[in-house]
Amino acid sequence: MKNEKLSTDEFNALEEIARGIKGKPSACVGRNSKRLSGIKFIKFERSGAIILTDAGRQQLFLRRCVMALRALADAPGAVADKDVALFLGKKSHIVATEDGFAITEKGRESLADIEAQGM
Structure with missing residues (x-):
């Protein structure tokens, strides 16, 4: 796994996604989803749901x-x-x-x- 430095806001977005998003994502998730997706910590399902990847879960654990x-x-x-x-x-x-x-x-x-x- 690459050693990506994440901001507190990005970690907050990851934690929110880990809890599960019901309905529309928050502004925090919206602000950070492009970068988090680009570094493969989250992915967008066909249904529109945003989920953590294994790398995202590992980053939160670390x-x-x-x-x-x-x-x-x-x-x-x-x-x-x-x-x-x-x-x-x-x-x-x-x-x-x-x-x-x-x-x-x-x-x-x-x-x-x-x-x-x-x-």
């Missing part, structure tokens, strides 16, 4: 992982999503503690690399 790492770097505690905790634990980025989870040195290094890339 964002949730980065946000969890940032939160744990600030203060150890719980991770909101079990799938994120499982993934970060398998990658040795976080460890379980009495109070929830804590970021490991490997996790801090990965987070520093992510921050250096401006993500």
Whole structure:
């Protein structure tokens, strides 16, 4: 997958599409649909529905992982999503503690690399 930098507005549009759009898409989705479609994160069905591609789902998951790492770097505690905790634990980025989870040195290094890339 290409390393595409998305704006907060573009992530908001992806999240809205992931939840499912009933009726007319919001202005946020409208503003960002051309670029998100161009980088293959969303696609338009024949019926007119807008859906996430596998790459779009992966991008949202990675964002949730980065946000969890940032939160744990600030203060150890719980991770909101079990799938994120499982993934970060398998990658040795976080460890379980009495109070929830804590970021490991490997996790801090990965987070520093992510921050250096401006993500």
